[in-house]
Amino acid sequence: MASFKLLTASQVSKQLSMDDAVRAVKEGGIIMYAAAKQHGICRETLRHRILGRHSVICDEAIPLHRNHCIGSFSHVAMELGLTNTKFDDKYLRRFLKRHAELSIRVTHASNRKKAREWTTERCEEYIAKLQKLHDEGYFERAEQVWNLDETAFDTAEMYDRVIARKVARQIPSPYDGTEKECVTILPSGNAAGIQLKFMALYAGKVHVRSRLDDTEGMCYHAVNSSGYMDEIHFANYMKQVVLPALTEDKNIIFVDGHFSHINNVTLSYYCKELTQDTGKKVAIFCLPAGQTSHLQHWDASAFGGVKKKYKMYFRDRRLTPNGMVTKDNLLSHVVKLWYRLEGCPEKYAFNIGDCLKSGFQKCGLYPFSPNVIRSTVKSYNDPTVSNSGKSTQEISQDFTALFEVLRSQHHISSESDLQDFKEFTLLKQRGITPEVVLASALQKTLMGAAPTKQRRAKDEHLSTESGALVNEATWEEHRDKAKADKAKVTAKKTAKRKAPEPGDISVDPRKKRRKAAVRKTAANSAPQKGPSPNGRATRRDHRAKERERQPSTDKLDYITAYNQGATAKNSTTFDGNLLYTDAALHDIQRLSILAPLSLPHRTFGHMQIDGYDIPAGTCLYQNRYAMSRDTKYWARPNDFHPEHFLGPSGELVMSAAYSVVQRW
Numbered sequence: 001m002a003s004f005k006l007l008t009a010s011q012v013s014k015q016l017s018m019d020d021a022v023r024a025v026k027e028g029g030i031i032m033y034a035a036a037k038q039h040g041i042c043r044e045t046l047r048h049r050i051l052g053r054h055s056v057i058c059d060e061a062i063p064l065h066r067n068h069c070i071g072s073f074s075h076v077a078m079e080l081g082l083t084n085t086k087f088d089d090k091y092l093r094r095f096l097k098r099h100a101e102l103s104i105r106v107t108h109a110s111n112r113k114k115a116r117e118w119t120t121e122r123c124e125e126y127i128a129k130l131q132k133l134h135d136e137g138y139f140e141r142a143e144q145v146w147n148l149d150e151t152a153f154d155t156a157e158m159y160d161r162v163i164a165r166k167v168a169r170q171i172p173s174p175y176d177g178t179e180k181e182c183v184t185i186l187p188s189g190n191a192a193g194i195q196l197k198f199m200a201l202y203a204g205k206v207h208v209r210s211r212l213d214d215t216e217g218m219c220y221h222a223v224n225s226s227g228y229m230d231e232i233h234f235a236n237y238m239k240q241v242v243l244p245a246l247t248e249d250k251n252i253i254f255v256d257g258h259f260s261h262i263n264n265v266t267l268s269y270y271c272k273e274l275t276q277d278t279g280k281k282v283a284i285f286c287l288p289a290g291q292t293s294h295l296q297h298w299d300a301s302a303f304g305g306v307k308k309k310y311k312m313y314f315r316d317r318r319l320t321p322n323g324m325v326t327k328d329n330l331l332s333h334v335v336k337l338w339y340r341l342e343g344c345p346e347k348y349a350f351n352i353g354d355c356l357k358s359g360f361q362k363c364g365l366y367p368f369s370p371n372v373i374r375s376t377v378k379s380y381n382d383p384t385v386s387n388s389g390k391s392t393q394e395i396s397q398d399f400t401a402l403f404e405v406l407r408s409q410h411h412i413s414s415e416s417d418l419q420d421f422k423e424f425t426l427l428k429q430r431g432i433t434p435e436v437v438l439a440s441a442l443q444k445t446l447m448g449a450a451p452t453k454q455r456r457a458k459d460e461h462l463s464t465e466s467g468a469l470v471n472e473a474t475w476e477e478h479r480d481k482a483k484a485d486k487a488k489v490t491a492k493k494t495a496k497r498k499a500p501e502p503g504d505i506s507v508d509p510r511k512k513r514r515k516a517a518v519r520k521t522a523a524n525s526a527p528q529k530g531p532s533p534n535g536r537a538t539r540r541d542h543r544a545k546e547r548e549r550q551p552s553t554d555k556l557d558y559i560t561a562y563n564q565g566a567t568a569k570n571s572t573t574f575d576g577n578l579l580y581t582d583a584a585l586h587d588i589q590r591l592s593i594l595a596p597l598s599l600p601h602r603t604f605g606h607m608q609i610d611g612y613d614i615p616a617g618t619c620l621y622q623n624r625y626a627m628s629r630d631t632k633y634w635a636r637p638n639d640f641h642p643e644h645f646l647g648p649s650g651e652l653v654m655s656a657a658y659s660v661v662q663r664w
Contacts, residue, residue, distance in 0.1 A: 014041070021046050066092065066104070115378070116288025117465070123377045125466035126288055127370045133469075138252040138283060139368045142192035145360060146242070146253040149298035150229060151308060152182040153334060155327045183330055184227060186234075187298065187338075189244055191366035196245055198338070200236045200331055203227025214332035218339055222332070227257060235266035235384045243274050243282065250281045254365070256296060257289040257464045263479075294363070294376045296350040301359030306350050313337065313348040401423070482546035579652050583645035589656060590628045591640060598622035628658070 021039040024030045025046070032050070036043040066089075073087040073095075096102055101185055130139075138144055174513070186199040199220040207223055220241055222233045245450070255261040261284075271282045289294050294300060312332070317323045325333050336344045338352060364372030399422050405410040406421060422432075601620045608614065629637040633655045647653040 013260055018046070018049060022049055025050060051353060069095075077451070093313060097280045115293075118288070118291050118377055120377050122466040123374055127373055129285075129372075129467055129469070130368065131370070133252060134284060134368050136250070138250050139366060140250075141248060142360075142366055143190055143194070144248045144251050144365045145191040145366045146188060146189070146246075146251065146361070147297045147356075148242070148253065148255050149292070149296055149303075149309075150184055150256075150258075151298070151303050153186055153330060154182045154314070155330055156181045181327070182227075183327065183333065184229060186229065186237065187352075189352070189356045191357065191360040193357050194245075195352055195356070196241050199233075199241070200334075201229060201233060202327070208328065211328055211331055215335045216336050216339075216341065219331050220507075229260045231266060232262045232501045234260045235264055235270060238267055243270060245273075246280055247280065249279065251284075251411050252283045254287055255298070255421050255470070257286055260521075262286055262464065262468075264470070265479075271471050280375060282471070286464045286468050286470050288467045289464040291376075295373075297359035297363050297365070300353055300362045302355040306352070307356060308349060309335075310337065311349050312458060316348075345595075356443055386642065396578045421581055440621065458601070504534075579646070579650065582652055583642040584640075586645045586654075586658070587640060587642045590634075590644070592629050593624055596623070596625035598624055633658075 017039045021035040021041055024035045024038070025032055030038075032046055033043060036046045069090060070089075073091060074085050077085040077087075096104070116320055134140065134524045182562045183199040186201065188197040188198065197218045197220055200211075200220060202208075202221075202223045203226060205225065207221060212221055220237055224233060225229055236459065261267075265320075267284065271284065275281055287487060292299055314325050317325050317333075335341065337348055337350050340349050360366040362372070364370065364376075370580075372472070399418075402421065402425070403418050406418065412418065412421070550608060601622075603614055603618045603620065604618055605616045608613070614620075628634075631637055635641065645652055645654065
């Protein structure tokens with residue numbers, strides 16, 4: 001029997017919209033395009049519904065997983081009353097074979113939140129910035145437009161299935177988890193398909209020269225502690241590899257929004273130095289934040305095929321004797337595949353040049369095409385458009401007729417009441433019920449409005465929401481000014497903290513020492529006790545009398561006085577004048593006893609203790625904890641009380657219970 005699931009309100013709304021659209025086409029005579037647009041549904045889905053086809057996938061929604069798709073087959077079979085409701089991969093392959101437009105694809109790893117931030121407004125801002133550079137002559141030839149991007153090449157698979165004997169308990173793996181097992185690769189190329197030697201960044205402390213064997217000088221090697229790109233290595237790579245390869249007077253280099261690319265003062269200095277020496281201008285343009293999946297040339301065309309072929313090559317090399325790819329020989333393999341050197345298998349070779357050219361065309365940068373860039377904005381990612389395709393922006397409406405009816409028939413004429421009716425009408429059009437409005441108003445009345453958020457400190461970083469020119473003169477001046485202002489405030493605080501007292505600024509240090517000596521002499525010669533010249537007791541006199549009346553309660557003074565006044569000697573003490581300290585140490589050992597029970601002891605013969613017969617060979621334990629807490633021997637057994645070990649005359653005495661504990 002078929003099992004029915006409860007549908008959500010959104011699913012019910014979509015089904016009703018679909019039914020209305022089908023009815024409008026079949027009975028109302030409206031064309032499919034107009035009906036789909038009117039009811040906010042997918043036109044292709046509407047066409048399949050009218051023709052009796054069942055669509056299970058949509059490009060604007062999350063696609064079906066393999067198990068979900070097989071589950072959908074079973075659900076449809078149960079609804080149709082078929083006898084066979086069990087399906088497996090064989091039926092899935094047949095389904096894909098019948099529908100040539102469908103295939104199993106790798107899901108995209110882009111951030112959905114960032115994708116929703118790529119709106120028409122930000123896209124237009126991005127195009128305006130590029131248009132300005134285009135008018136200045138930065139997009140005239142393909143050799144002027146460059147791009148750099150980072151990727152990672154793995155040298156081990158963390159989760160790997162291998163063939164091994166069943167009795168083997170542990171299967172060795174090249175991955176041990178002690179260090180970063182992937183190598184950061186930074187390639188660079190221009191719209192003409194020209195590639196420069198890429199940068200390989202390792203995690204470590206020293207350069208291993210053997211890693212560059214068989215690379216034919218086509219690799220720039222770098223090492224840092226983390227293995228991730230930083231400002232210094234990126235700027236050095238640009239200075240030594242990219243900037244010398246520029247042949248045009250005006251060049252633009254596209255990078256992504258990494259911190260090492262944006263706030264890179266060293267790179268800005270190198271670009272200025274190149275302009276002063278050769279007259280070549282370099283514009284470092286940062287792509288919009290979070291949008292590099294469809295605006296970055298390497299991501300759009302090159303890296304997908306490169307990673308696929310490298311993964312095939314990496315796994316096939318395991319079958320070759322002594323042919324595994326490791327961190328030490330990775331560069332020789334990547335260079336051979338990247339630049340198609342001698343001995344490179346054709347099926348694994350990277351087609352970087354042609355992919356790089358098509359990547360610039362897909363992103364609309366060369367040739368410069370604003371329409372191609374606008375096509376990257378998806379309607380379902382724009383917050384001004386709902387999931388059903390309907391615009392969420394409020395349409396201006398005329399409420400004059402409504403206000404006239406309220407004034408003439410219901411005698412409601414105050415401006416505030418009319419505005420309340422207007423707001424209620426707008427809420428009702430959006431599907432918000434009166435109960436929700438009433439509950440919200442009651443909550444504000446009883447609980448008060450929600451507290452407003454405190455504004456954060458102003459962010460001085462470069463905003464890359466719609467792209468930005470990293471080495472722009474105005475941004476560099478703003479950054480240097482902010483840095484100088486911050487240093488000035490820090491120096492001011494430091495000077496204020498180290499400044500002398502206001503009255504001592506003009507006093508010579510030698511005079512200050514002389515005045516201090518005079519004040520000290522006067523204080524010593526002044527009477528310490530007695531009334532003041534006017535007959536009144538001073539505050540110092542009151543404090544002195546108070547000290548005379550009260551005995552000293554300071555424990556440290558008491559211990560010091562006791563130790564200094566003791567004259568008795570004891571063989572167990574290390575100094576005759578530290579008897580109280582010795583007693584304190586013994587009481588600490590009594591309280592903090594480490595072993596509550598002693599080591600086991602065995603009797604050699606028969607014995608009798610307190611009326612108990614103990615045969616020979618009996619194992620005995622001493623309860624040291626109970627003996628150190630026995631009220632028979634200790635006046636305050638649970639407190640720290642060094643007087644437990646001091647006699648009436650101040651000598652050091654040992655209790656019988658403590659002596660037994662020490663012997664055992």
